[in-house]
Each structure stands twice: as C-alpha cells, then as structure tokens.
Amino acid sequence: MTFAEKLLRDPELNAYVKNRPAHSYNHPEEKLCLQREHRKNHLEQERLQDRIWYANHRTQCIARTTKRQRYLGFVPMNQPFVGCEGHHINKNDVIYIPRALHKSVQHNVWTGKNMPEINAKACAWMTEDWT
Numbered sequence: 533m534t535f536a537e538k539l540l541r542d543p544e545l546n547a548y549v550k551n552r553p554a555h556s557y558n559h560p561e562e563k564l565c566l567q568r569e570h571r572k573n574h575l576e577q578e579r580l581q582d583r584i585w586y587a588n589h590r591t592q593c594i595a596r597t598t599k600r601q602r603y604l605g606f607v608p609m610n611q612p613f614v615g616c617e618g619h620h621i622n623k624n625d626v627i628y629i630p631r632a633l634h635k636s637v638q639h640n641v642w643t644g645k646n647m648p649e650i651n652a653k654a655c656a657w658m659t660e661d662w663t
Contacts, residue, residue, distance in 0.1 A: 610658065621651050629654050
C-alpha cells in the first residue's frame with residue numbers, strides 16, 4: 533500500500549498531513565514517496581548530479597570495489613552467456629545466472645541475508661538443464 537493510499541484511508545494521517553508545517557517530513561514513507569517522485573521528474577538532473585558526485589569521489593568508489601574484489605574469490609562453475617550476472621554462492625564460487633533471476637531476491641554475501649533463497653533458485657536454474 534502506497535503512502536497516498538494510506539493517506540486516503542487513515543483520517544488521522546490525513547489530518548496530520550494537512551496541518552503539518554511546510555517541508556516537515558516526519559513520516560518516513562512520505563519522505564520516500566516524495567524522493568521517488570522528485571527523482572522520476574528530474575531524472576536528467578539527478579543523473580548529472582550522480583556523475584558529478586562520482587567524479588569527485590572516484591578514488592573512494594574504486595577503493596571500495598577493489599576491497600570487495602580482494603576478499604571474494606572467483607571460481608566460476610559454469611560459462612558466462614549473454615544477459616548473465618555472476619552470483620557468488622559463497623565467498624569463492626561463482627555461478628553465472630540470468631540477470632532477472634539474480635535481481636529477483638535481494639541478497640548479501642557478506643551478511644548472509646537471503647543467501648539460502650537465492651542459492652536455491654540459482655542451483656535449481658543450473659540443474660534444470662541436466663534433468
């Protein structure tokens with residue numbers, strides 16, 4: 533349910549929004565909704581700002597990326613193909629899977645967040661050709 537839908541259904545929230553001072557974003561959902569709308573409406577300006585930020589912080593970004601690469605091994609278990617992304621099933625082994633499958637579950641190899649779910653999907657995709 534979006535913030536706008538909640539606003540229509542909840543009279544208390546509706547009263548809060550109508551009576552709040554200008555630019556007072558005490559509701560995290562409201563702030564997020566407004567940020568998304570602003571980014572969508574000012575996409576080219578946002579992209580330009582992102583490029584400028586990256587140009588000013590390039591060395592930090594590269595250092596962070598190389599640090600991550602340094603600690604993750606790279607032992608591919610299958611061949612890359614068009615439209616694939618490498619997925620670390622652990623800190624050493626990589627499976628190339630379709631990009632849509634890789635993005636379907638938000639995961640993190642460092643914290644272990646959702647790794648069992650994405651690994652199960654990746655292994656199922658990899659073994660479906662064998663059966």
